[in-house]
Amino acid sequence: MKYYLIAGEASGDLHGSNLMKSILAKDPDAEFRFWGGDLMEKVGGKPVKHYRDLAFMGFLEVALNLKTILRNIKFCKEDITKNRPDVLILIDYPGFNLRIAKFARELGIKVVYYISPQLWAWKEGRVETIRKYVDEMLVILPFEQDFYKKHRVDAHFVGHPLLDAISGLKDISPENFKKEHQLSDKEIIALLPGSRKQEVEKMLEIMLSVRSHFPEYQFVIAGAPSLEKEFYQKFTDKNVHFVSNKTYDLLRCSKAALVTSGTATLETALLKIPEVVCYRGSKISYAIAKRLVKHIKYISLVNLIMDREVVKELIQEELTTENLVSELQKIISGEKREVMLDDFAALREKLGGSGASEKAADIIVSGL
Known part of the structure; x- marks a missing residue:
């Protein structure tokens, strides 16, 4: 069978690669x-575009890059028409993927959506598009199944794919990692x-501003696989180090972490590393988001899933x-660290x- 996948971010590349492996186990041909990205490319197949060329963050940034986004949508439609897959698998990335x-x-073409857009937070009206144009909705957060049921969409809860990625990690020696x-x-x-x-x-600038208060620790930047090493050089010196494409290993060897809001907040929690969640967007993008997001008390997945404050979120002026x-002092040692x-x-139990990945692949392959 021919499978066409679209992932527009680093997390989608990770989950897409694991899904591809599970599909291959059930459909060797x-x-x-x-x-997608490098992880999906390692599994095999034909890469069309890298997510580094797709990821635009915030309302202002999207507006400034609208021509590029529309050009990518047009190209994607032409590529799908030309190659006619048996199934299209969309991974999050809603602004692009819902149009496709x-x-x-x-x-x-059969359409499967794996990893739901956060419609329960904002743009709830997009559920109508999913009801009309998505054949199978595969969700990864426990409360999403009820959300879709309320909107007359039969969604399958398959569990969170991060648990797959993390459960397969080998033990690591902090001493060897440092060396x-x-x-x-x-x-x-x-x-x-x-x-x-x-x-x-x-x-990074605000994260690094705390260094002088913690002289007994070393600060290590987790480099994104989509960004070149040279990009980070302006942020590093003898007291700040950089490790590329080794985020899980770095976290497992760390005492605590400062994490930008996103999937990484959940990854850090599942790896049992106390964290402070950070977010600062452009004033325009944040003001628009605040008006649009309804009934959502938190921005981090950890707090959203637990429905209470587990990790501290420092947002905009609070950052x-x-x-x-x-x-950071509170989570390095003491009661707050232990409670967290x-x-x-x-949290792990709740997920x-x-x-x-295996459950999602089962639904996809058995339905073809």
């Missing part, structure tokens, strides 16, 4: 064509500033050096067991 869903469905990456013997505070250039540039120092680790264990 599977042919893949995809928009409508187009593919009208061509008679391999020329790090000192000091304990590590990991910095996860995001995967897009504009995001990293916004976040200051003073607040970062205060919150207990909450992370409860169910591993096997999301």
